[in-house]
Amino acid sequence: METSEIVTYGDRVLRTRAEEVAGLDDETRELIERMYEIMAANRGLGLAAPQIGVSKRVFVYDVGEGPHALINPRLTKTSGEQVGMEGCLSIPGLQGEVARYERVTVAGINEEGKKVKIKAEGLLARVFQHELDHLDGTLFVDKADPDTLEIVTADEKET
Numbered sequence: 001m002e003t004s005e006i007v008t009y010g011d012r013v014l015r016t017r018a019e020e021v022a023g024l025d026d027e028t029r030e031l032i033e034r035m036y037e038i039m040a041a042n043r044g045l046g047l048a049a050p051q052i053g054v055s056k057r058v059f060v061y062d063v064g065e066g067p068h069a070l071i072n073p074r075l076t077k078t079s080g081e082q083v084g085m086e087g088c089l090s091i092p093g094l095q096g097e098v099a100r101y102e103r104v105t106v107a108g109i110n111e112e113g114k115k116v117k118i119k120a121e122g123l124l125a126r127v128f129q130h131e132l133d134h135l136d137g138t139l140f141v142d143k144a145d146p147d148t149l150e151i152v153t154a155d156e157k158e159t
């Protein structure tokens with residue numbers, strides 16, 4: 001798997017509201033497996049289906065505890081605020097500070113087809129919000145403080 005499979009800034013799919021998925025069928029299972037591979041190959045913390053050109057409400061994430069997926073995720077609770085640097089595999093080399101909720105609860109269907117509600121804080125909460133935005137056609141640069149946007153060449157983790 002290569003970086004070239006990732007759709008980059010300028011592609012319409014990144015600006016399109018993704019479609020709900022019927023559930024964890026074979027097609028979605030395959031999609032998740034492919035996304036796991038691409039996320040790992042690019043050392044991402046998260047990856048949303050539109051980032052590989054698939055306009056469906058699915059994202060995967062791995063903040064160091066192994067990869068997981070959420071299907072049809074939605075934010076059900078939010079609190080607090082955190083400000084931190086973010087990047088995106090679809091906008092290589094750019095970083096900026098984004099204000100996010102410190103704590104979120106996300107409901108959806110996991111990679112085993114179970115209905116779940118996941119409480120997250122800190123980095124995982126940030127990743128969830130970044131990936132949820134992708135499903136609605138929103139990119140981190142829309143929310144970043146423009147004064148903090150910078151080009152980076154280091155191997156920073158991107159979502």
Ligand code: ZN
Nearest residue numbers: 088089090159
């Ligand atoms: Zn991203």
